[in-house]
Amino acid sequence: MEKNNKIAIQIDDLTVAYNYKPVLWDIDLAIPEGVLMAIVGPNGAGKSTLIKAVLGIIKPIAGTVTVFGEPYKKQYQLVAYVPQKGSVDWDFPTTALDVVLMGTYGSLGWIKRPGQKQKKEALEALEKVGMLEFKNRQISQLSGGQQQRIFLARALVQNASIYLMDEPFQGVDATTERAIVNILKELRKSGKTVVVVHHDLQTVPEYFDWVTFLNVKKIATGSVKDIFNDDNLTKTYGINYKVSVLN
């Protein structure tokens, strides 16, 4: 639940287009600090694009994004990102441990290399996501779901304030899903803001306390309790949806 009135991410008048075709249209969105928020919407709704626009990976044609009141560029150390599974092509040899250690780079000074402290943190994060036994495995030789867990461990060692995750549950088994949910809830408990692109409408009320409905435009944003209803589902997905039949 919202713990204070601080806004972690503020998006104003954001419009993003690919090849002149708008995929996000005039989005205004304030994400309060401390929420565990799902972004839901149909395929192609612009969910990943919204996250990439916050991270500055995609340049909008209009609008602004601020992170705790400052441009992302000034605040990037506060933001950890877990990309969509399969979106990173590992064609160079790197172990799972190396990938997690990369998460500690932001906290190190110029040219400093990770030391014992960072290594300990990385091993702890690997243990948390159940991947310790794979620490010396080449990342390219892990399954998609295992790579996903490694990315999560890398985000954990970043010790960020805001976590942006693009479909972390995509294609993972039930045990991994449970492990990830527990980590998300732990992050929220420690006051972090967590934003997750999510497809499984059925689990929204159980996993999240905040939700944004998106379909090129922002349809609604707020607490799951208040706005996760038939009306917003129908507006977002364009067909007659009922919360009662999700289960």
Ligand SMILES: Nc1ncnc2c1ncn2[C@@H]1O[C@H](COP(=O)(O)OP(=O)(O)OP(=O)(O)O)[C@@H](O)[C@H]1O
């Ligand atoms: N690099 C790109 N070049 C051109 N069009 C793109 C590009 N990336 C995404 N798009 C288009 O932008 C729209 C939004 O894509 P985006 O990946 O943000 O949607 P999404 O809501 O995350 O979808 P999904 O649920 O299928 O992952 C889609 O119509 C997609 O085809």
